[in-house]
Amino acid sequence: MTPNLTNKVVLITGASAGIGRATAVALAQAGANVVLIARRQKRLAALVEELAAYPGQRLAMAGDVGDEAFVQTAVAEIIATFGRLDVLINNAGLGHRSRLADMPAADMHRLWDTNVMGLLYFTQATIPQMKEQGSGHIINISSIISQRPLPHMSLYCASKTAVNFISRALRMELRSYHIRVTTVYPGRTQSEFGDALLGEKGANPTRLARVSADRVAQAIVKAIHTGKTEVYITGTDWLFAHFNRLFPRTTDWLVERIAARRDT
Ligand SMILES: NC(=O)c1ccc[n+]([C@@H]2O[C@H](COP(=O)([O-])OP(=O)(O)OC[C@H]3O[C@@H](n4cnc5c(N)ncnc54)[C@H](OP(=O)(O)O)[C@@H]3O)[C@@H](O)[C@H]2O)c1
Known part of the structure; x- marks a missing residue:
């Protein structure tokens, strides 16, 4: 059942494609x-x-979410227009496929500015309004591979691990203000992510099946309703996360074998 979000003001970054676009449609439908x-x-x-x-x-x-001045202007305009901001969805993101040794510094800055600084700028700009309202919800789109590094995607994985830690710390800092914080861990999803990658384009080393962006969008919209703090999209993602936590070295061994197959 689609939750009713009438009168809620929801801001989503990365709304022009993939998961963000599908979520924008689902939000409007609600x-x-x-x-x-x-x-x-x-x-x-x-x-x-x-x-x-x-x-x-x-x-x-x-x-650009990595432009602090733009973020501040955007949030001020939202508050001037609607007088409130109920939900912030930090979704804009960028990946790379390159060995860390070969990654140009410009690519490292661009990825970090988008995936981490952009999220921080929007979060900081939004919190004062949410505190004033006495309510709010911040939803950060992480990734299942934030929970373990993959070869050729080191900085992307690290940026999403940063998202996880920021989310957990914020949850504790904001609880007394009635501001909720949710982390979403999508697995491979059909979107434009692979075309926008920095570095080498081409086959993903994990070769995992993709879920639709609509399915991720439904999970995000449901989280607004339920306030769930940690959201996995599929049972396989949940199993992967927990298997990795219990057996990290076995998971390393498996991931290395898959990556080696791709390199040959
Ligand atoms: N696809 C997957 O397999 C997958 C898996 C796990 C997690 N995720 C995460 O899900 C989120 C959405 O990814 P997606 O798969 O939907 O990718 P996508 O189809 O490439 O969409 C990325 C969105 O982010 C926006 N964006 C990128 N850089 C930006 C910037 N500097 N400033 C403002 N907007 C920016 C893009 O719009 P413009 O180019 O118009 O700016 C686009 O709307 C990302 O955080 C990604 O890390 C994706």
């Missing part, structure tokens, strides 16, 4: 006022038009 953030203005404008079929208002702002 009646929310949706704020769409991404760099590609035309994509956002087309999405606003598409979402006109559903109840609630839309506000689209094109910019």
Whole structure:
């Protein structure tokens, strides 16, 4: 059943593609006022038009989440428009496929600015309003591979591990203000992520099956309703996370074998 989000103001970053776009559609279907953030203005404008079929208002702002000044302006505009901000979904993200030894410093900065600094800027800009309201929900999109490193994806995994730790610490810091914090751990998902990768494009070393972006979107929207703190999309993801925790060296061995197969 779709939860009713009428009158809620929900901000989602990375709304122009993949999981963010699918989540924006699901939020609009649930009646929310949706704020769409991404760099590609035309994509956002087309999405606003598409979402006109559903109840609630839309506000689209094109910019880079790694640009602190843009983030502050965007959040100020949201509060000026709606007078509140109920849910922040930090979804914008970027991957890479490259050995750490070969990764250009510019790529490292770009990835970290998007996956970590962007999330921090939006979170910091949003918290004062949520505290004033006495309620709020911050949803951070991590990844199942935040729980263990994969070869050729070291900095991406590290950035998502940072997201997990930030989320857990924030949850404790914000509990007394009635601001909830959820971490979502998608596994491989159909999106434009593989095309946008920094470094080498091509086959994913894990060769795992992909779930649809719609399925991840439904899980995110459900989390707004339930307030669940840790969200896995499939039973296999949950098993992987717990197997890895119990048997880290066996998981390393398995992952290395899969990566070696790809390298030959
Ligand atoms: N796909 C997967 O297998 C998978 C698995 C686990 C976790 N995730 C995570 O899920 C999230 C969404 O990824 P996706 O799979 O939906 O990828 P995607 O299809 O490539 O979408 C990424 C979104 O982020 C936006 N974005 C990227 N850099 C940005 C920046 N600097 N400023 C503003 N927006 C930016 C992109 O829009 P513009 O280019 O228009 O800016 C796009 O809307 C990411 O955090 C990713 O790490 C994905």
